[in-house]
Amino acid sequence: MVDPIELNDAxxxxxxxxxxxxxxxxxxxxxxxxxxxxxxxxxxxxxEEQASIVDRLQVGELAEVFEQLDEDExxxxxxxxxxxxLADVLDEMEPDMAADLLxxxxxxxxxxxxxxxxxxxxxxxxxxxxxxxxxxxxxxxxPSLRRFWTVAExxxxxxxxxxxxxxxxxxxxxxxxxxxxxxxxLKSIILAGPEQTVEEIMTRNxxxxxxxxxxxxxxxxxxxxxxxxxxxxxxxxxxxGIVTIDDVIDVIEEEATEDIYRLAQMSPDSEIYSPIPxxxxxxxxxxxxxxxxxFMASAVVSLFEGTIAQAAVLAxxxxxxxxxxxxxxxxxxxxxxxxxxxxxxxxxxxxWALWHEARVGIINGxxxxxxxxxxxxxxxxxxxxxxxxxxxxLGNLIVAAIAGVIVPMVLKSLRIDPALASSIFVTTCTDxxxxxxxxxxxxxxxxxxx
Amino acid sequence: MVDPIELNDAxxxxxxxxxxxxxxxxxxxxxxxxxxxxxxxxxxxxxEEQASIVDRLQVGELAEVFEQLDEDExxxxxxxxxxxxLADVLDEMEPDMAADLLxxxxxxxxxxxxxxxxxxxxxxxxxxxxxxxxxxxxxxxxPSLRRFWTVAExxxxxxxxxxxxxxxxxxxxxxxxxxxxxxxxLKSIILAGPEQTVEEIMTRNxxxxxxxxxxxxxxxxxxxxxxxxxxxxxxxxxxxGIVTIDDVIDVIEEEATEDIYRLAQMSPDSEIYSPIPxxxxxxxxxxxxxxxxxFMASAVVSLFEGTIAQAAVLAxxxxxxxxxxxxxxxxxxxxxxxxxxxxxxxxxxxxWALWHEARVGIINGxxxxxxxxxxxxxxxxxxxxxxxxxxxxLGNLIVAAIAGVIVPMVLKSLRIDPALASSIFVTTCTDxxxxxxxxxxxxxxxxxxx
Numbered sequence: 001m002v003d004p005i006e007l008n009d010a011x012x013x014x015x016x017x018x019x020x021x022x023x024x025x026x027x028x029x030x031x032x033x034x035x036x037x038x039x040x041x042x043x044x045x046x047x048e049e050q051a052s053i054v055d056r057l058q059v060g061e062l063a064e065v066f067e068q069l070d071e072d073e074x075x076x077x078x079x080x081x082x083x084x085x086l087a088d089v090l091d092e093m094e095p096d097m098a099a100d101l102l103x104x105x106x107x108x109x110x111x112x113x114x115x116x117x118x119x120x121x122x123x124x125x126x127x128x129x130x131x132x133x134x135x136x137x138x139x140x141x142x143p144s145l146r147r148f149w150t151v152a153e154x155x156x157x158x159x160x161x162x163x164x165x166x167x168x169x170x171x172x173x174x175x176x177x178x179x180x181x182x183x184x185x186l187k188s189i190i191l192a193g194p195e196q197t198v199e200e201i202m203t204r205n206x207x208x209x210x211x212x213x214x215x216x217x218x219x220x221x222x223x224x225x226x227x228x229x230x231x232x233x234x235x236x237x238x239x240x241g242i243v244t245i246d247d248v249i250d251v252i253e254e255e256a257t258e259d260i261y262r263l264a265q266m267s268p269d270s271e272i273y274s275p276i277p278x279x280x281x282x283x284x285x286x287x288x289x290x291x292x293x294x295f296m297a298s299a300v301v302s303l304f305e306g307t308i309a310q311a312a313v314l315a316x317x318x319x320x321x322x323x324x325x326x327x328x329x330x331x332x333x334x335x336x337x338x339x340x341x342x343x344x345x346x347x348x349x350x351x352w353a354l355w356h357e358a359r360v361g362i363i364n365g366x367x368x369x370x371x372x373x374x375x376x377x378x379x380x381x382x383x384x385x386x387x388x389x390x391x392x393x394l395g396n397l398i399v400a401a402i403a404g405v406i407v408p409m410v411l412k413s414l415r416i417d418p419a420l421a422s423s424i425f426v427t428t429c430t431d432x433x434x435x436x437x438x439x440x441x442x443x444x445x446x447x448x449x450x
Numbered sequence: 451m452v453d454p455i456e457l458n459d460a461x462x463x464x465x466x467x468x469x470x471x472x473x474x475x476x477x478x479x480x481x482x483x484x485x486x487x488x489x490x491x492x493x494x495x496x497x498e499e500q501a502s503i504v505d506r507l508q509v510g511e512l513a514e515v516f517e518q519l520d521e522d523e524x525x526x527x528x529x530x531x532x533x534x535x536l537a538d539v540l541d542e543m544e545p546d547m548a549a550d551l552l553x554x555x556x557x558x559x560x561x562x563x564x565x566x567x568x569x570x571x572x573x574x575x576x577x578x579x580x581x582x583x584x585x586x587x588x589x590x591x592x593p594s595l596r597r598f599w600t601v602a603e604x605x606x607x608x609x610x611x612x613x614x615x616x617x618x619x620x621x622x623x624x625x626x627x628x629x630x631x632x633x634x635x636l637k638s639i640i641l642a643g644p645e646q647t648v649e650e651i652m653t654r655n656x657x658x659x660x661x662x663x664x665x666x667x668x669x670x671x672x673x674x675x676x677x678x679x680x681x682x683x684x685x686x687x688x689x690x691g692i693v694t695i696d697d698v699i700d701v702i703e704e705e706a707t708e709d710i711y712r713l714a715q716m717s718p719d720s721e722i723y724s725p726i727p728x729x730x731x732x733x734x735x736x737x738x739x740x741x742x743x744x745f746m747a748s749a750v751v752s753l754f755e756g757t758i759a760q761a762a763v764l765a766x767x768x769x770x771x772x773x774x775x776x777x778x779x780x781x782x783x784x785x786x787x788x789x790x791x792x793x794x795x796x797x798x799x800x801x802w803a804l805w806h807e808a809r810v811g812i813i814n815g816x817x818x819x820x821x822x823x824x825x826x827x828x829x830x831x832x833x834x835x836x837x838x839x840x841x842x843x844l845g846n847l848i849v850a851a852i853a854g855v856i857v858p859m860v861l862k863s864l865r866i867d868p869a870l871a872s873s874i875f876v877t878t879c880t881d882x883x884x885x886x887x888x889x890x891x892x893x894x895x896x897x898x899x900x
Contacts, residue, residue, distance in 0.1 A: 034655070036675050159641050167635055169619050169678070185617055186636035191609050205484070225486050226696045228619070228678050245695055246676045249702060256706035257788055260713065264784035265777060272789040272803070279810045283781050287818050290777050294770040295825065302766035309762035316752035318765065319772060319881060320744040327715060327740050331733050334714035338707055339722040353722070360729045368737050375745065431769060 011041050018049055027056045039068035042077065051080040059085070063092035066101055072273070075104035083109070087116035090123065096139035096247070099126040126241070134218045135211030137251065138232045138241030144174045145184060145198050152194035154184075169228050173202050178238040180206055180231055208233045211240060218243050219251045220343070259341055262419035263334060265290065293424060297322070297431035304439035311449045313380060314442050317389050321438045324368055325396035325430030332357050332404025333426045337418045340408060350409045354402065361401030365394035384448035392438035396430055403429035461491050468499055477506045489518035492527065501530040509535070513542035516551055522723070525554035533559070537566035540573065546589035546697070549576040576691070584668045585661030587701065588682045588691030594622045595648050597632060602644035604634075619678050623652050628688040630656055630681055658683045661690060668693055669701045670793070709791055712869035713784060715740065743874060747772070747881035754889035761899045763830055764892050767839050771888045774818055775846035775880030782807050782854025783876045787868045790858060800859045804852065811851030815844035834898035842888035846880055853879035 010033065017026035030038040030053070042050060042065060054062065054077060062081070066074055066089065078086060078101060090098045090113065102110045102123065114120045122140040129135025143161040145154050154171075162168070171189070173182035182202035192201045208231045209218055222230055222245060232241040258268035267282035274282060301308075301318070308314050336353065339345040345353065373390030377383050407425045408418035442449060460483065467476035480488040480503070492500060492515060504512065504527060512531070516524055516539060528536060528551060540548040540563065552560045552573065564570045572590040579585025593611040595604050604621075612618070621639070623632035632652035642651045658681045659668055672680055672695060682691040708718035717732035724732060751758075751768070758764050786803065789795040795803065823840030827833045857875045858868035892899060 034657075034675060040674075155640060158637075162637065163641065167619075168637060169617075186640060187608075187612065187618060190605055190636060190639055191613065207484075223696070223699055224490075225484060228695060245678060245699075246673070249673055249695075249699065252699065252702055253706070253792070256703070256710070257792070260706070260710055260784060260788050263710065263714070264780050266781045266784070270781075270785055272785050272795050272806075276806070276809050276813070279806070280813050283778070283810065284814050284817060286781075287774060287777055287814055288821065291770070291774065291818060291821065294773045297769045297773070298766045301769065302763065305762040305766065308765045309759060312755040312759035312762070312765075313752065315758045315762075315765040315768065316748045316755065318768060319747045319751065319885075320741070322769060323744045323747070323877075323881075324737060324741060327737055328733070330714050331716045331720075331736075334710060334716070335720055335722050338710050342703065342707070345722050356722075356726070356729070359726050360733065363726070363730050364734050364737055367734060368741060371738065371741065427773075431773075435769070 007037060007040060010037060011044055014041055014045070018045075018052075023052055023056065027053060031061075035064045036068045039065040039073075043069055043073040047076070047079075050077060054080040059088045060092055062089045066093055067097045071100055071104050072271075074101045078105065083112050084116055086113050087118075091118050094139055095122040095126055096137065098123045102127060103131070129211055132215045133211060134209045134213040134215065134230075134232045134243055135241065137215055137218070137247045138211070138243045141172065141231070141239045141241055142168060144172045144239065145202075147173050147175070147182060147197065147199040147202065149198045150194065151189060151192045151196050151198070151201070154189065154198055155194070158189075172206075172231055172239055172242075173198055174239055177236070180208060180233055180237060180239045182206060183231075206231060208237075209243075210234070215251045216255055219248045219255070222248050255341070259337065259419040262417065263337065263423055265423050290424060293428040293431070296428060297435060300432050300435045301439065304435075304443060307439060307443045307446055310446065311442065313385070314439065314449075317376065317385075318435065318438065320372060321389060321392050321396055321434040322431050324372075324393060325400045325434040326427045328361065328364060328397045329400035329404045329426040329430045330423070332361070332401050333408055333422045336405055336408040337422055340412050340418055347409050347413045350405065353405045353409070357401040357405050358398060361398045362394075365397030368397065369393040382449060384445050388441045388445055388449070389438060392434065392441055395437045396434040399433045400426070400430045457487060457490060460487060461494055464491055464495070468495075468502075473502055473506065477503060481511075485514045486518045489515040489523075493519055493523040497526070497529075500527060504530040509538045510542055512539045517543055517547045521550055521554050522721075524551045528555065533562050533566055536563050537568075541568050544589055545572040545576055546587070548573045552577060553581065579661055582665045583661060584659045584663040584665065584680075584682045584693055585691065587665055587668070587697045588661070588693045591622065591681070591689045591691055592618060594624045594689065595634060595652075597623050597625070597647065597649040597652065599648045600644065601639060601642045601646050601648070601651070604639065604648055605644070608639075622656075622681055622689055622692075623648055624689055627686070630658060630683055630687060630689045632656060633681075656681060658687075659693075660684070665701045666705055669698045669705070672698050705791070709787065709869040712867065713787065713873055715873050740874060743878040743881070746878060747885060750882050750885045751889065754885075754893060757889060757893045757896055760896065761892065763835070764889065764899075767826065767835075768885065768888065770822060771839065771842050771846055771884040772881050774822075774843060775850045775884040776877045778811065778814060778847045779850035779854045779876040779880045780873070782811070782851050783858055783872045786855055786858040787872055790862050790868055797859050797863045800855065803855045803859070807851040807855050808848060811848045812844075815847030818847065819843040832899060834895050838891045838895055838899070839888060842884065842891055845887045846884040849883045850876070850880045 013029060014026050017029060030041065042053060045053070057065070066077065069077065081089065090101065093101070102113065105113065114124060117123070126138070126140065145157065149157070169186060171184045171186070172180055173184060175181050182204050183206045184198060184202045188201040207221060207225055207227070209221060211232050211234060218230060228245045230243045231239055232243060234240050261268045261270050265286040270282045336345070369390040372393050373386035376389050377386035403426045408422045411418040411421060463479060464476050467479060480491065492503060495503070507515070515527065519527065531539065540551065543551070552563065555563065564574055567573070576588070576590065595607065599607070619636060621634045621636070622630055623634060625631050632654050633656045634648060634652045638651040657671060657675055657677070659671060661682050661684060668680060678695045680693045681689055682693060684690050711718045711720050715736040720732045786795070819840040822843050823836035826839050827836035853876045858872045861868040861871060
């Protein structure tokens with residue numbers, strides 16, 4: 001029984017060995033850990049500590065470490081290896097992970113390493129696919145079965161070819177043109193008699209994807225059909241790879257992160273550890289675009305400068321109307337964007353959603369409007385000020401609901417990611433209508449506000 | 451080869467059958483589809499259409515349908531079944547899904563159905579665990595192996611007990627106290643000789659969790675160690691259940707959705723299809739809390755009413771300072787919250803993050819500040835106005851960076867979900883400092899602004 005270790009404790013132990021100059025002790029300790037944990041610890045160490053540990057690891061151990069790291073960490077650790085060693089390690093790695101690692105190197109370095117590899121073919125062919133497609137996340141296909149084999153033949157084939165394979169769960173059956181015609185799960189092999197044929201125990205209804213399919217589509221298929229892996233085929237239905245569930249989990253997290261960052265108006269590629277110039281590039285353009293829309297709101301306000309000059313108290317209430325509108329609009333927009341991403345709703349549901357959100361907007365608008373009106377009245381001692389801000393609030397929350405539905409739906413219909421640009425349009429709508437309504441009504445009732 | 455069907459097309463075909471009064475045709479067509487697809491289509495139909503189709507399905511087919519539906523949909527379809535039928539269907543279902551379905555019924559109805567079931571034990575015991583724990587998402591343990599069995603014995607045991615089991619990937623080995631002592635993957639059974647013992651081919655380092663572990667922890671373990679299922683044990687290390695990867699994917703999506711909704715300041719339980727009163731409950735309280743902080747910003751502005759009365763143009767620039775501060779703060783806060791959720795960063799990295807984000811804030815603040823200053827100068831013809839707003843912008847973007855780091859880190863250290871409350875604190879900071887800086891500087895330079 002292994003309890004998952006506390007990574008921080010383990011990291012401290014390794015650091016203690018290293019600080020005491022006991023490099024061998026550190027390496028021996030790392031060897032007692034699960035490869036996922038020792039890799040994680042290695043990635044957390046300082047570059048020179050990494051270098052000295054990497055120096056002491058065998059090729060097979062290094063391959064295992066790289067298979068557990070994410071792409072940035074791979075690149076970092078790879079720096080400590082020379083081209084020949086790197087080529088040896090890559091030969092030992094799962095082809096999809098090897099391709100990921102090569103993708104992190106400088107193009108010339110990657111070419112050099114590929115040249116030094118003993119079996120570069122699988123990796124090189126995986127590297128030809130776009131990274132966010134089925135081809136980009138798949139690994140090379142495992143040795144496959146033929147349908148006329150008996151279970152006994154299949155078993156001895158597996159003994160021969162699968163001793164070295166990672167954990168696997170399905171076997172694939174190909175015809176003589178290498179086209180995928182069936183799937184055998186390991187359970188059926190164990191339960192079948194030795195003289196039964198592969199054809200008798202295989203499932204013919206194999207769900208597969210093309211290599212060019214978007215990784216999001218792959219994730220949805222695996223989820224919809226509760227699969228742990230999905231075969232990838234070319235235009236002739238030939239099996240060219242396998243996508244496994246662990247890659248798909250990464251895709252699901254990645255897509256969620258991208259939506260979160262887009263909703264917060266920054267580049268979906270943002271990372272906390274980005275170097276400063278990259279972090280600035282990931283955020284500054286969005287601030288500048290927002291500046292443009294902020295000046296539109298500002299222009300609206302400046303139309304009412306005369307009113308404000310007479311009743312400066314209005315300026316104090318401006319942030320409340322705009323802020324509440326922005327918050328309500330963000331709520332509606334966010335639930336729309338996420339429900340679109342999870343396919344819980346589609347553009348054809350726009351009318352239904354409008355009616356649903358408008359009612360929520362009216363109820364929230366009435367509640368918040370009355371509340372704000374009362375506070376404004378008692379604070380400033382003027383019921384008309386309460387009336388003006390209350391009405392503006394109600395109106396703005398209804399606009400927020402409508403914009404919060406329509407903007408993501410329109411973007412989705414135009415095949416633009418609704419997470420990408422919804423925030424900016426929705427808050428522009430609520431800012432502008434909020435100020436218009438509030439300052440417009442205030443101008444109309446100005447006599448009573450003075 | 452099965453291409454995943456277009457659900458909308460299939461739905462239209464079923465509707466066409468039903469509109470033509472051909473119920474048998476609709477049912478026959480649904481039977482040709484993958485259970486995941488026919489269940490999805492059933493869930494999309496009108497209640498009376500659902501009732502008439504459900505009426506024609508066999509117990510086993512219904513069990514399969516329910517296993518594919520999410521919890522809301524289960525409850526909806528279950529309405530069409532009487533207690534006895536429902537009990538029969540539940541007997542056929544995987545215990546974890548059956549427990550989920552029962553959890554959706556009214557307590558009395560659930561008790562009645564449990565009483566009618568032939569084998570209620572597994573399901574009833576699963577229902578005792580909190581829904582968001584390992585116990586709440588696990589299913590009953592499969593029949594397990596003993597370590598002294600030979601592979602031949604294990605195989606005949608599997609033939610006897612596993613014919614009916616769903617797809618499975620690992621077998622578990624228990625000692626005579628039902629304690630988990632090892633794991634055998636199916637590959638090793640196939641590759642082993644018939645006379646080898648289970649002990650020889652089993653892995654002893656089995657990673658497991660307690661039933662009370664949070665579902666998020668379960669998801670992290672499966673991801674960290676690239677597993678497709680995880681055994682769940684009680685305090686005596688006895689195997690009491692299995693969590694499979696498909697449940698974990700649901701957890702990962704659910705947790706991402708919760709964070710997205712919390713960042714948008716609404717209840718994490720929000721759903722696009724919530725009835726209106728629930729939707730209002732999920733959002734209104736957050737608007738009211740925000741109203742409180744908006745009034746704080748408003749109080750700051752009202753301190754400067756005298757300044758605004760003399761230079762009403764300032765009111766037009768207020769939304770720009772606050773808006774940009776809010777956007778920049780949201781960027782930093784969002785990347786912090788997401789990186790904390792993905793364990794890419796921890797509270798002990800606070801100083802590093804402050805220094806990193808402060809530099810980004812200074813660069814963005816200088817750029818946006820100069821830009822705003824130039825626009826304000828040329829628009830209003832007054833360089834001092836440009837100076838005031840530019841300085842306020844720079845200051846506010848630095849504050850935004852600091853608040854964006856500190857607020858989530860402090861919440862995390864206090865064991866409060868940073869996604870829950872970060873937005874409100876960060877925007878309150880940026881609103882208040884934004885207005886303070888801008889209107890304070892304007893008051894200082896008032897002579898030059900008139």
